[in-house]
Amino acid sequence: MQPLAGQDLLHTQPRPMHWLATATAISAVVAAASFVQPPDATATTSHDVRVAQSSVAAPDPAKVTFPVDCGPNRLDVVKKVSGDLDHDGTTETVAVVRCHSETGTPPSGVYVLAQPTDPKAAPRIVATLLAPAQRLSVQNLVVKDGTISAALLGYSTLDVPRCCPDVHKSVKWQWQDGKFIQSELPAAMSTERA
Template sequence: MQPMAGQDLLHTQPRPMHWLATATALSAVVAAASFVQPPDATATTSHGVRAARPAAAPDPARVSFPVNCGPNRLDVVQKVPGDLDGDGTTETVAVVRCHSETGTPPSGVYVLAGPTDGKAAPRIVATLLAPARQLSVRKLTVGNGVISAGLLGYSTLDVPRCCPDVHKDVKWQWKGGKFVQSELPAAMGTQRA
């Protein structure tokens, strides 16, 4: 005999145990689905955006530096990559000087950034030390957005160009949209005149 409309059958009544079993089964399906991912799945903050590969540090060998060496070649004596302005891209600090078999030729220190169109040569975006200042770089480091250098120079024109007698340590740091130079305290650097 079939129940009449409005009558409920005892076995069709939802009981707390039915709800518990349904909730447990649903939780198991959701948990299992969170562990199963396609092999190329990546986490992103916005739909359809893939993380860009970081660009390589600019190569100083592809740059035409504003240094006149006459008949001598220009040497890149040091290159150090780093993110100097905190924008997530890598710049290169390059130390260059004219080739010489004797003496200590003056150095130029330049900051290079990648090309704007992706195919051109890297760009010089800052001159930290121009060769006209007649100083040479003896060491250069880059760390935490700070460029540190040990510089050698001459107190007078009478000092032989082989033997610099002025030594100082300086640093450059990106502040307010430009590189700001400061001299390190005397306790950290040495200066002899």
């Protein structure tokens, strides 16, 4: 005898016991799977957390208001390099900025930027390595193994034309005892880097 349209056979209708048995079987499979792990599986460690933190994007200098007065001219970010400068597992950015000029070599400012704890906030300036008031320009900038190295150009007197710096020196900054310590590199290294 054929069932009428809209009727189901008794043995095909799910009963509460059917659902309970299905749920129990699925739970058993999930529980068993949690005990089976690849041989190289390990628990998360603080190193993993530091790696995750360092994968966060480096601070963007374009989002920072630098303490440089350029008058009617715009401020240019002429170079930026990133790295973990204080070995805390987060990435900082070193930004070289100067006032825009069509001629001459305006002095540079070198600032260290860090990400704020609030992801919506702008990066913050945590250190000024070189202020524009020091009247030096940055020729090159490198971050390697947490050390910031720069070749600096300047002028011995106000009589030296602004196109032709006559002072050349190389410096480095390293994080020590909670601050950046500057040291000058030997003259031989200064000419090699320039």
